[in-house]
Amino acid sequence: MIALKFKNVDVIFGPDPDSAVEMLDKGADRDEIFNKTRNVVAVHNASLTVEKGQICVLMGLSGSGKSSLLRCVNGLNKVARGQVLIYQDEETDVASCKRPTLHRLRTEHISMVFQQFALMPWRTVRENVGLGLELSGISGEEREEIITKKLELVRLEEWADKYPNELSGGMQQRVGLARALATDADILLMDEPFSALDPLIREHLQDELLQLQNNLKKTILFVSHDLDEALKLGSLIAIMESGRIIQTGTPEEIVSNPVNDYVRQFVASMNPLKVLSCASLMTPVSDLPSPETENSARILDSDGRILCRLDSEGGVKSVTLDGTEVSLKKFSETLDLKNLPRNILVTADTETPMRAAVEVNHLTGMPMPVMDTTGRLLGVVGASEILSGILHDAQ
Template sequence: MAVLEFKSVDLIFGRAWQEALCLVDEGAGREAVLEKTGAVVGVHDANLAIEEGEICVLMGLSGSGKSSLLRCINGLNPITRGELLIDDGGHRIDIASCDAATLRRLRTDRIAMVFQQFALMPWRTVAENVGFGLELKGVSKVERTARVAEKLDLVGLSQWRDKYAHELSGGMQQRVGLARAFATDGDILLMDEPFSALDPLIRQHLQDELMELQQRLKKTIVFVSHDLDEAMKIGSHIAIMESGRIVQYGRPEEIALNPANDYVARFVAHMNPMNVLRGGSLMTPLAALAETGGALRLGAGGRVALRLSADRRPERLTLAGETVTLRHWDGSGEGGAAAWRDSVVAASADITMGEAILIRHMSGNPVLLVEDGQMIGVVGDEEIYRGLLRQTGKSEGGRRDANRMGDNRDG
C-alpha cells in the first residue's frame, strides 16, 4: 500500500473554482480558465502513488504546479477536488476531507517540511531552532535536549548548537532545517527546492548528504526541484509537471530513455546520463550474444573467451588465450587502473553508466553483468556508445512503473 496516494487531485485558486473545474473538465487550458473566470489552475487531475522509503521528485518549470502539489500533502493548499490518502498506522486518511484536529496531528507527528529559504528564527540558537517543533508537541525539555543532540550529530552540526543563524553559512543553515525536520521523527519529509538558493558546490554536497542520510533513515521524501540533474541524481521516481498536470511519472532511467512527449524530451536532451542510465539498460543481453566453438567471444578481436555452465554461470574464462579468474566489482575501484588492468570484471546490472565506463577503462575489457551469480549480459564499447546516444531499449523497471500509474500512464 502506498504511503501517499493522489487520486484525481485538482487545486484551484480563486472564488470561481466550480466554473473553473467545469472548464478544465472540458479541456480548457490554464490561460483560458484564467481569462474566463479569474481563477488559477494550480493542479489538475493529479494521480500519483508514492511508496514507503522512496524519494519522489516533483519537477518542472516555474509555475508548473510542483510546489502547489507538494503543499497539498500537509494541507497548506486545501484540495479543491479529489482524494489525497496518507497511510496512518495501517489505515488511510484523506487529507482533502479530514477534520482540523486530524490534520494538526498529521503535521505534528507524520509530516515534516524543509523550506527553500531555511525559515530559521534568528533570535533562536541552532539547538533552539531544531527543537522548535518538539516544543510545539509538548515534548519535555530532557527528551527534547536528547533528540536535538541526536539530530545535530546526524547532520554534523553538534559543535554549532549554540550559534545563531547569521553565524552559519547557507549550507549549514539548510542542514539546521533538515535537523529540525528530522527531530519530529515524522516518516514523511517534504522538501520544497531546499538547495536551490545555494552555490553549486554546496548544493551537490548537500544532495550527497541527503542520499547518505536516506540510506540510514529510510524516510518517504517528496522533493520539489526545477533542476533535472538534481532530480535524476536523488529521485527514485520523478513526476514531471507541465501547466499543473503530471505528464510523466517513472524511474529516472525510464524517463531519460523514453520521454512521454516533446516537453519531457526537451528536459532530458541535455541531461548527464552517467549517473542515470544503468547497466541493465545498456547491456546486450546474453541471448543476443553469439557463440563460437561453445564459448562467447567478447571484446576487440574476441580476446575474451567465456564458457558458461548449464545454469549460465561463468565457468571458464580466457583472456588472450590465458586462463583468468573473474573479478567482482567492489564499487570502489581500489588500486586504480593498474590493479584492474587485463582482468575480466563482473558487476551488478544496477551499476551506473559512469561505473561501467570506469570498469571498461581500468580493465581494458567489456563488463560482464551478473544477477545471483548468473550472467545476464555484457557492456562494452558499443553498448556505452549507444547509451551516450540514448539508443538503449525500454527497461523492465519502466514497464512496472507504467503499470503502477494506471490511468495516468500517458500523463
C-alpha cells in the same frame, strides 16, 4: 509499503474552483479557464505513489505545479478534487479529513523544510529546532534531549546558542532540516530547500541529506527544478508540465526512455555517467552471436576473441580469450584495474554504474560480461554499448 499516494488530484486557485473543474472535464486548458473564470489550474489529475523510505523528486519548470502538489500533503493547499492519502496506522485522506486529524498529521507524521529557511531571527538555533516540539507539548527535559541529538545529526551542536544571523546560508538550512527532523515525522516535505545556496554548499547539503537518509529511512517528497539534483537524490522522479505529471520513474528510466520532447529536453544535457547502469547499457544475451559450431556459447566482443560457454540454465561454464581460459572477477571500487593480469575478465551486475564500464573498457580494453547473482550471463557491455549510451543521451 506505501507511505503516500496522490489520486487524481486537482488544485485550483481562484474565486470559483467548481467552474474550473467543470471546464477541465470538458477539455478546456489552463489558459482558457483562467481567461473565462480567473481561476488558476495549478495541478490537474495528478496521480503518484510514494513508497516508505523513498526520496521522490517532483521536478519541472517554474509554474509546472510541483510545489502546489507538495503543499497538498500537509494541507497548505486545498485539493479541489481527488485524494491525498497518508498511510500510517490507517489510511487518511488529507483532502477531506477533519481539522483535529490534520493537526495530528502535521505535528506527528509530516514535517516541512522550506526554501527560505523560515527561521525565527529572535530565537537561537536551539530554540528554532525545538519549535515543533514546543507546539506538540513535549516537556523541557525531553525536548532538550531531542534537540541535542538532532543538532549533532546535522553537526551544529557547537552553534546551538547562536542566532540565525550568525550562521551561513548552508548552516541555516541545516537548522531548518534539524527542526523538521526533531518531530520524528515519517514524511519530510522539502520545497527546493537548497536552491538559494551557492553550488558548493548545495552539493554538500545534498550529500548530507543522502547520508542522513541512509540512517533515518524517511519518506521524502522533494521539489526541484534542477535535473542533476533530482537524479542525485531521487529514487523516484515525477516530472510535471502545466500542472500534470507526465512521466514517473527511476532516474535511469527517465533518462533512458523520455516519454516526450519536454522530458527529452530536460535530460539532453545530462551526463549519462551519473545515471545509467549496465542494465540499460548491455546487449542482452539473447542478442549475442554464437559461433557456428557451438550454439550454447556466446561471443562477447566485436572481434570474436572472447567466447563464453553456457550451461543449460544460462550459467557461465567458462570464458576464453583467443582460446585460452580466463578467470572472472566482479568489479569493485577497490579493484586495481591498471595492474590487472590479462587472464582476468572483470564482470558486472545490473546495478554496476556506466562509469565503471567506461573505466574497465579504457584500462583493460575488455568488455564486461553482466551476470546475475546465480552466475547466469545476462548480457555484455563493451565499447559499442558505452558509445550507444552516450549517443542516445545526446539525441
